[in-house]
Amino acid sequence: MAFFEMAKTAIRTVLERPATRPYPYVPAKRTGLSRGHVVIDVSRCISCGMCMKKCPSEAICVGREEKTWAIDRLRCIVCNSCVEVCPVKCLTMDPVYTPSFTMRPGMEVFDITYVKPERPAKKEETE
Numbered sequence: 451m452a453f454f455e456m457a458k459t460a461i462r463t464v465l466e467r468p469a470t471r472p473y474p475y476v477p478a479k480r481t482g483l484s485r486g487h488v489v490i491d492v493s494r495c496i497s498c499g500m501c502m503k504k505c506p507s508e509a510i511c512v513g514r515e516e517k518t519w520a521i522d523r524l525r526c527i528v529c530n531s532c533v534e535v536c537p538v539k540c541l542t543m544d545p546v547y548t549p550s551f552t553m554r555p556g557m558e559v560f561d562i563t564y565v566k567p568e569r570p571a572k573k574e575e576t577e
């Protein structure tokens with residue numbers, strides 16, 4: 451009896467379509483809630499380093515002097531913490547997944563282009 455049960459399962463498994471997709475040859479399904487990869491708007495980043503401090507996998511490196519923001523996509527576990535903690539909301543989560551790699555790509559480095567606005571000059575007091 452157990453043999454027939456097992457044979458039935460084996461035949462069904464052979465005839466059914468695979469439960470997995472041969473990604474990346476077949477694109478992965480995405481929804482609006484999918485976490486694909488972190489994207490930065492370099493024109494708004496104030497180099498505060500909050501994302502680097504909060505990242506649990508140490509995937510982010512903020513260079514204050516060099517004005518760079520870098521991410522190691524292979525270290526990133528797509529937890530969304532950096533997106534949530536960024537005070538100026540210049541990080542977003544794109545639902546498109548990072549392409550697969552055949553070699554370790556290293557850090558992806560972005561030049562920060564944010565320029566701090568100058569304070570308006572104080573008006574001289576009139577007597």
Ligand code: SF4
Binds near residue numbers: 521525
């Ligand atoms: S999504 Fe998470 S793991 Fe990836 S860089 Fe942001 S904080 Fe780090």
Ligand code: SF4
Binds near residue numbers: 539
């Ligand atoms: S991305 Fe956001 S949290 Fe990270 S250094 Fe820039 S402003 Fe700060």
